[in-house]
Every structure is written in structure tokens, then in C-alpha cells.
Amino acid sequence: MAHRKARERDMLDSVYSMLALVFILVACVELCDAATVVDVYRLIQYDISGVPFGSRLASLNHHAGSLHFSPGADLSRTVVMIPVRELNISFVTEYVSRKHPLGGMLFLLPEIFRLENGGGGKDVREKEVVKNVLLELEKLLVHAKLPYPVYFAFENDEIDAVLDDVKKNDATGQPATATTGGYKLVIPIAEPKKVASPTITNIQGWLQGLKADGDANQLPTIAIVASYDTFGAAPALSVGSDSNGSGVVALLEVARLFSLLYSNPKTRGRYNILFGLTSGGPYNYNGTHKWLRSFDQRLRESIDYAICLNSVGSWNNELWIHVSKPPENAYIKQIFEGFTNVAEELGFKVGLKHKKINISNPRFR
Incomplete structure (x- = not known):
């Protein structure tokens, strides 16, 4: 038994250090002879301008409960297991906003959201419905400071069986305790x-433009930028194919094409082109701020305009x-007209959205 515990502890330490993945041990207190290990993923914690968000807490040692608890029940020592399929967003809003x-909390995600599951066929509609619920839940959780641990896990036969037992127990009106048993x-x-x-790691590339004969002035610069990281309520579950994997791919392809053009003086433009892959995009573009501060004044003043590529993987052309x-x-008119003309030839539609940016607002997008 001691050897098994030591092996399990070593495994937990190893996985946690490499993947930031922790495990949740679901133990049957009543029988004292049944246990199972389930992969779980902790809610993000972060600061914006010194203001904490998410949850700073990680350790758990409480009885399991469900959304079928009795009205007025004391949940201060209960971990509520909540399948996202059955999510009562008003309950979560109540506890988050009023600091009850x-x-x-342990949110249970459908198996169709695992990366290895395509979620095609008959699962598409269900996945879309649950996805909308998750988006609402994510906004609620990441914009609040929570005084208790929050985790996510995927549904499976074992955890579903546990939840069924917990629901039956809660339906009796007798909450699980150390004496009454439960999970x-x-x-x-x-x-x-x-x-x-x-x-914060930023990656920069540079293509030198071609000066005209006798031109001693510094060439103007076009900056093409993309943030390369992603964001989610549980960092280990975040995927960013369009936020912002698509922008990164687009930037690399633009860099490849222009590097071919600029390798020949006959096709080299009268602009320097600056490429930047920046980190910290979801955190008020911290990486971009650091990158811009690293420029000397001459380079900063030479930038005529910047193009930021983000979420360009459109599904509807x-x-x-x-x-x-x-x-x-x-500059905007020139760029817009250029994009529009090329897009028409390729069967795409290009639109323009004008929105003022409040740079003093510490909140990220």
C-alpha cells in the first residue's frame, strides 16, 4: 500500500510539473474501499493591472454535491458537480456575484469536446448548444475573483456513476458528511x-526595403503583427485554431511571399516590412506593449501603419x-480598397468595422 501511494504521488508530481495537469481523487467515504482517479483542469488565475481574477485556490478536500441540493443547504464544505449539459447558469451567477x-465547483464537459473526438455527425448540433453555454460560463468565471477552487473534467462512465449516486443522496435531503457517508x-x-x-517572448522579423538612388532618408515601415497565444477558462484546455493560430499562419505565409519578392532588387518595395509574433495577447496585449517599448524612436516614427492579423480563419468567406x-x-482607405479588389477576385467579402479604442481601459478583449 505504501509503495502504491508513493508511486501515485510521484506520478502526480511528474504530470503536474510537465502539463500543469492535476488529478482529482473521488473516494467513497461510506465504503472506505473504493477510489478512482480522474483528470481535472484548474480554472485560470491571472492579474490585470494588479486586479486578481479567476481562483487562487487549488487544494480540495470536501464532500461531493449536485445541483439537486435542498433549498437553503449549507454548501460551504461541498464541491458541487455540475454537468455543463445541465448547467443552471443562474445558480453559478448567484454564487459568483454574491460570494456565497x-x-x-467541478464542471463536467461532454466527451465530444475532447480534442481527439471530432464531434461530427449527430453530435454537431449538441456541441453547438453546449458551446454557447460554455461561452457564457467562461465569461462569468474569468471576469470574477472566486474564493474557492474551480475545476473542469470530462464526463466518463466512472464519474457519471459517482454523479448519479450523489444526485440520489441529495434527493433524500440528507447531505453527505463524514458520518453519513457519500463521496x-x-x-x-x-x-x-x-x-x-x-x-514574455516575442519573435521579430525584418525585410529591408530598397532606397531610390541618392535617397538618404529612412524608408517608411509597414508592421505586420499577430499575437500567437490563446486564452480560456482552463489554460490546459484552451485551443486557438482561430485565436490566434489562423493569424500566425497568415503572418508566416505573408512573410514567406514577401521574402521571395525582396530577395530580388527588381521586386523589392520602397517599404521596410516588420513582422512580429507577440505573446500575452489576451492579457491586454502585454507582449505587444513590451515589443513596442523595445523600439528605438527612429523605428517607431518610421512606421506608417500596422496590420494586426487576428481570427482570420473565416468559415463563411x-x-x-x-x-x-x-x-x-x-491609409485605411488604401488598404481597404486593395483588400476589397483582391477579395472580389477570390470570391471573398471584406467589411470594415470602426470602433474607438480606449487605451486607458485595463480590461482585455
Whole structure:
């Protein structure tokens, strides 16, 4: 038994350090002889301008409950198991907004959301419905500071069986305790510590333009930028094919094409082209801020305009240009007309969205 416990502990330490993945131990307190291990993923924690969001707590050692608890029940030492298929968003909103005491939350995701599952065929409609619920839940969780641990897990036969038993127990009006039995959710790990100075890595490329004979002035610069990371309520579950994998792919392809053109003086333009892949996009574009601050004044002043590629993997042959300056701006009109002309030849539609940006707002997008 001691050898098995040591082996399990070593496995947990190894997986946690490499994948930021923790495990939840579901133990049957009443029988004291049944246990199962389930992969779980912790809710994100982060700061924006010194304001904490998400949850700072990770360890758990509370009894399991369901949404079928009695009205007025004390949930301060209960981890509520919530299948996203049955999500009562009003319950979550109530506990999050009013800071009601709660032992923790465990959200159960359908198997169709696993990366290895395509979710095609008859699952498409169900997946779309659940996806909309998840989007609402994610906005609620990541914009709040939660005083209890929150985890996500995927449904499977074992955890479904546990949830069925928990629901039956809650339906009797007798909450699970150390004396009455039931299931207990245990995550015996240390509480996470704040990273004082997170690593921000930016990648930069440069193509030198061709000056005209006798031109001593510095050439103007076009900056093409994409943020390469993604964001989600559970970092280990975040996927970013269009946020912003598509933007990264587009930037690399543009860089490849222009590097071919600029390798020949006859096809080299009168502009320098600056390429930047930046990190920290979802965190108020921290990586982009750091990258811009690293420029010397001459380079910064030479930039005529910048194009930021984000979420360009359109499914309906539409692309949108988002601008902060009025559409009458000469550069914007030139870019928009150029994109529109090419898009028409390729069967795409290009639209323009004008929205002022409040740079003093610390909130990310």
C-alpha cells in the first residue's frame, strides 16, 4: 500500500510539473474501499493591472454535491458537480456575484469536446448548444475573483456513476458528511503562488526595403503583427485554431511571399516590412506593449501603419478590417480598397468595422 501511494504521488508530481495537469481523487467515504482517479483542469488565475481574477485556490478536500441540493443547504464544505449539459447558469451567477460560501465547483464537459473526438455527425448540433453555454460560463468565471477552487473534467462512465449516486443522496435531503457517508473530492496539492515576473517572448522579423538612388532618408515601415497565444477558462484546455493560430499562419505565409519578392532588387518595395509574433495577447496585449517599448524612436516614427492579423480563419468567406481611426483616413482607405479588389477576385467579402479604442481601459478583449 505504501509503495502504491508513493508511486501515485510521484506520478502526480511528474504530470503536474510537465502539463500543469492535476488529478482529482473521488473516494467513497461510506465504503472506505473504493477510489478512482480522474483528470481535472484548474480554472485560470491571472492579474490585470494588479486586479486578481479567476481562483487562487487549488487544494480540495470536501464532500461531493449536485445541483439537486435542498433549498437553503449549507454548501460551504461541498464541491458541487455540475454537468455543463445541465448547467443552471443562474445558480453559478448567484454564487459568483454574491460570494456565497462554497467548497468548490467541478464542471463536467461532454466527451465530444475532447480534442481527439471530432464531434461530427449527430453530435454537431449538441456541441453547438453546449458551446454557447460554455461561452457564457467562461465569461462569468474569468471576469470574477472566486474564493474557492474551480475545476473542469470530462464526463466518463466512472464519474457519471459517482454523479448519479450523489444526485440520489441529495434527493433524500440528507447531505453527505463524514458520518453519513457519500463521496469526497480530494486534490492534495499546494496552493499556487503568483508569478512575480512572467516570461514574455516575442519573435521579430525584418525585410529591408530598397532606397531610390541618392535617397538618404529612412524608408517608411509597414508592421505586420499577430499575437500567437490563446486564452480560456482552463489554460490546459484552451485551443486557438482561430485565436490566434489562423493569424500566425497568415503572418508566416505573408512573410514567406514577401521574402521571395525582396530577395530580388527588381521586386523589392520602397517599404521596410516588420513582422512580429507577440505573446500575452489576451492579457491586454502585454507582449505587444513590451515589443513596442523595445523600439528605438527612429523605428517607431518610421512606421506608417500596422496590420494586426487576428481570427482570420473565416468559415463563411468573410473578412473584417477593424479600425480605430475614421474610415476617411487615407491609409485605411488604401488598404481597404486593395483588400476589397483582391477579395472580389477570390470570391471573398471584406467589411470594415470602426470602433474607438480606449487605451486607458485595463480590461482585455
